Amino acid sequence: xxxxxxxxxxxxxxxxxxxxxxxxxxxxxxxxxxxxxxxxxxxxxxxxxxxxxxxxxxxxxxxxxxxxxxxxxxxxxxxxxxxxxxxxxxxxxxxxxxxxxxxxxxxxxxxxxxxxxxxxxxxxxxxxxxxxxxxxxxxxxxxxxxxxxxxxxxxxxxxxxxxxxxxxxxxxxxxxxxxxxxxxxxxxxxxxxxxxxxxxxxxxxxxxxxxxxxxxxxxxxxxxxxxxxxxxxxxxxxxxxxxxxxxxxxxxxxxxxxxxxxxxxxxxxxxxxxxxxxxxxxxxxxxxxxxxxxxxxxxxxxxxxxxxxxxxxxxxxxxxxxxxxxxxxxxxxxxxxxxxxxxxxxxxxxxxxxxxxxxxxxxxxxxxxxxxxxxxxxxxxxxxxxxx
Amino acid sequence: xxxxxxxxxxxxxxxxxxxxxxxxxxxxxxxxxxxxxxxxxxxxxxxxxxxxxxxxxxxxxxxxxxxxxxxxxxxxxxxxxxxxxxxxxxxxxxxxxxxxxxxxxxxxxxxxxxxxxxxxxxxxxxxxxxxxxxxxxxxxxxxxxxxxxxxxxxxxxxxxxxxxxxxxxxxxxxxxxxxxxxxxxxxxxxxxxxxxxxxxxxxxxxxxxxxxxxxxxxxxxxxxxxxxxxxxxxxxxxxxxxxxxxxxxxxxxxxxxxxxxxxxxxxxxxxxxxxxxxxxxxxxxxxxxxxxxxxxxxxxxxxxxxxx
Numbered sequence: 001x002x003x004x005x006x007x008x009x010x011x012x013x014x015x016x017x018x019x020x021x022x023x024x025x026x027x028x029x030x031x032x033x034x035x036x037x038x039x040x041x042x043x044x045x046x047x048x049x050x051x052x053x054x055x056x057x058x059x060x061x062x063x064x065x066x067x068x069x070x071x072x073x074x075x076x077x078x079x080x081x082x083x084x085x086x087x088x089x090x091x092x093x094x095x096x097x098x099x100x101x102x103x104x105x106x107x108x109x110x111x112x113x114x115x116x117x118x119x120x121x122x123x124x125x126x127x128x129x130x131x132x133x134x135x136x137x138x139x140x141x142x143x144x145x146x147x148x149x150x151x152x153x154x155x156x157x158x159x160x161x162x163x164x165x166x167x168x169x170x171x172x173x174x175x176x177x178x179x180x181x182x183x184x185x186x187x188x189x190x191x192x193x194x195x196x197x198x199x200x201x202x203x204x205x206x207x208x209x210x211x212x213x214x215x216x217x218x219x220x221x222x223x224x225x226x227x228x229x230x231x232x233x234x235x236x237x238x239x240x241x242x243x244x245x246x247x248x249x250x251x252x253x254x255x256x257x258x259x260x261x262x263x264x265x266x267x268x269x270x271x272x273x274x275x276x277x278x279x280x281x282x283x284x285x286x287x288x289x290x291x292x293x294x295x296x297x298x299x300x301x302x303x304x305x306x307x308x309x310x311x312x313x314x315x316x317x318x319x320x321x322x323x324x325x326x327x328x329x330x331x332x333x334x335x336x337x338x339x340x341x342x343x344x345x346x347x348x349x350x351x352x353x354x355x356x357x358x359x360x361x362x363x364x365x366x367x368x369x370x371x372x373x374x375x376x377x378x379x380x381x382x383x384x385x386x387x388x
Numbered sequence: 389x390x391x392x393x394x395x396x397x398x399x400x401x402x403x404x405x406x407x408x409x410x411x412x413x414x415x416x417x418x419x420x421x422x423x424x425x426x427x428x429x430x431x432x433x434x435x436x437x438x439x440x441x442x443x444x445x446x447x448x449x450x451x452x453x454x455x456x457x458x459x460x461x462x463x464x465x466x467x468x469x470x471x472x473x474x475x476x477x478x479x480x481x482x483x484x485x486x487x488x489x490x491x492x493x494x495x496x497x498x499x500x501x502x503x504x505x506x507x508x509x510x511x512x513x514x515x516x517x518x519x520x521x522x523x524x525x526x527x528x529x530x531x532x533x534x535x536x537x538x539x540x541x542x543x544x545x546x547x548x549x550x551x552x553x554x555x556x557x558x559x560x561x562x563x564x565x566x567x568x569x570x571x572x573x574x575x576x577x578x579x580x581x582x583x584x585x586x587x588x589x590x591x592x593x594x595x596x597x598x599x600x601x602x603x604x605x606x607x608x609x610x611x612x613x614x615x616x617x618x619x620x621x622x623x624x625x626x627x628x629x630x631x632x633x634x635x636x637x638x639x640x641x642x643x644x645x646x647x648x649x650x651x652x653x654x655x656x657x658x659x660x661x662x663x664x665x666x667x668x669x670x671x672x673x674x675x676x677x678x679x680x681x682x683x684x685x686x687x688x689x690x691x692x693x694x695x696x
Contacts, residue, residue: 032508033499033500033503033508033608034499034608034609035607035608035609035610037503037508037608038508038509038510038607040508041507041508041509042509167669167670167673189665191665191668191669192648192669193669193672193673195613197604197613197614198403198407198410198603198604198645200400200403200406200407200534200645201400201403201645201646201648201649202648202649204396204399204400204403204649205396205649207399207528207529208392208396220605220607221510221604221605221607221610222605224510224604224605224607225603225604225605228514228602228603228604228605229531229603231520232515232520232521232522232531232532232533232534232602232603233522233529233530233531234521234522234529234531251509251510252510254509254510254511254512255509255510255511255512255605255606255607256512256514257512257514258514259514259520
């Protein structure tokens with residue numbers, strides 16, 4: 001009985017929901033609790049800041065942003081996305097931090113013909129064979145930042161490198177991205193367990209190997225543990241630390257502080273980039289949230305600006321999916337990272353920069369842009385993408 | 389060359405000792421609460437997290453790591469007292485399932501409370517400047533701060549030994565662990581004893597959190613990863629036994645460290661490179677669980693069962 005009632009109610013709900021484009025709805029699913037929350041919170045704060053700048057409108061239409069926490073669980077993310085798509089009938093989705101969650105949610109979103117604007121997760125699957133007209137990534141492809149580190153380690157003439165990464169798919173991808181551009185000797189690839197606390201055993205091994213550079217990709221708390229222990233072991237005297245921007249952004253610096261000084265990392269964006277959009281973004285963010293934005297925040301901000309420009313381009317007619325796709329591809333917004341364009345797989349072709357951690361004019365420990373590593377760099381998977 | 393190998397081995401042995409003693413600080417409180425009060429406290433890791441945050445906040449406010457540590461530990465002890473009086477007292481008589489549910493709820497509450505107060509991003513807690521670098525001991529460098537942790541761990545182990553084995557309170561505690569009703573019948577104020585033990589366990593948690601903060605990320609959820617290891621330790625050592633907790637911690641610490649240090653090399657010498665690089669890290673990370681299974685097979689009550 002109750003089942004039949006529910007079915008009836010659902011049917012009525014669907015029948016009643018005639019979508020009029022007098023309002024834009026965005027479904028924002030992200031990791032907002034638990035150990036990975038720092039990333040999701042920054043994406044959300046960046047997104048909200050852009051919405052505030054746009055006076056709560058996307059393409060001059062009033063917008064509603066529905067925010068939900070996926071608790072870093074693919075199941076919960078999928079359920080929430082289902083609700084946003086079927087019940088709330090959102091026009092865009094965004095927010096997911098982790099690639100494994102993205103891959104779980106993606107099929108439902110694409111089936112529903114809803115555009116997903118990824119403000120972080122950039123799995124290789126969606127850049128290559130499984131590329132989809134409804135998927136855009138406004139950040140990077142996962143390998144890109146690792147490739148940039150590989151390139152700079154190679155260019156700076158380091159010859160003997162140790163790689164440290166967790167024993168999981170993301171770690172293996174980091175190693176292959178790094179080695180795509182670094183051609184010197186890899187003394188050792190150290191695979192640690194996911195969520196490892198203590199790195200003393202690995203550090204003793206590294207001390208014994210005496211590498212001239214060390215590349216690590218240890219997301220979240222693992223990276224913080226590693227850097228603290230690396231420095232207190234005195235290894236930073238003989239070994240230069242390199243990491244992708246994720247492991248050396250403001251969230252990590254805030255937790256580690258001065259010991260991080262002198263570390264190099266790669267990013268497509270930096271808070272000291274000299275363009276008007278970025279200056280405004282960084283100043284507004286600091287004013288609103290009393291901290292420096294991270295790259296995640298910049299990506300969330302860009303995702304909102306991207307939706308805004310596309311909705312304006314199609315004059316609010318978001319149900320014309322073909323036109324909306326063209327508008328998104330055209331990218332008529334000014335990104336805080338400076339100019340970039342979308343490749344045929346809907347991933348960015350953009351510059352990557354070298355950042356070094358040091359003290360700024362106000363004495364804060366933070367990132368400083370040192371120059372570019374790649375210009376107009378595309379990902380390695382685009383050739384496998386046959387976009388329909 | 390021979391020298392270098394010996395040094396590496398020595399360094400790894402010290403690492404194992406340090407990791408083991410750090411686990412001991414956590415396991416000691418857990419085993420007492422579990423053994424004596426027969427109460428499964430999953431929120432033990434949350435006390436460790438809250439302790440670390442309190443120490444970090446106090447250290448930043450006082451601009452001194454040591455006063456921060458003192459204040460943080462005191463704060464966590466007070467929190468432990470409030471928790472015991474308000475919640476745990478109701479839980480002792482319930483079955484294990486209710487205890488697991490209630491303390492699991494505490495984990496969620498603690499995580500969200502910490503996130504609301506301190507934010508989602510990890511907070512900073514660094515060692516005092518004098519201890520932030522390495523020192524040289526017999527030909528190799530070792531982080532000064534890790535030596536401090538070893539010193540604290542040994543001091544706490546010694547203090548606990550004196551307390552539990554030599555003092556009157558310790559006698560009550562041991563009596564309570566082996567037969568609660570009889571102890572009560574002998575006129576010991578078990579209620580007060582429980583409160584004291586719980587508060588002491590909370591303080592040890594905060595001490596562990598505060599001491600480890602400079603080596604680890606002080607962040608939401610930091611308690612859960614370490615809680616699992618602490619449970620492995622007390623199961624290996626025997627629930628309720630401080631001696632078991634110490635021996636269990638040292639075994640887990642050394643096996644984990646040496647496994648991670650030696651297994652990949654050993655495997656590479658015996659297996660093809662490809663298989664070794666896949667198998668090595670995987671095997672190293674499950675080693676302590678294999679060890680636990682092995683020990684439980686021969687000694688189902690753990691190495692030093694309190695109710696033997």
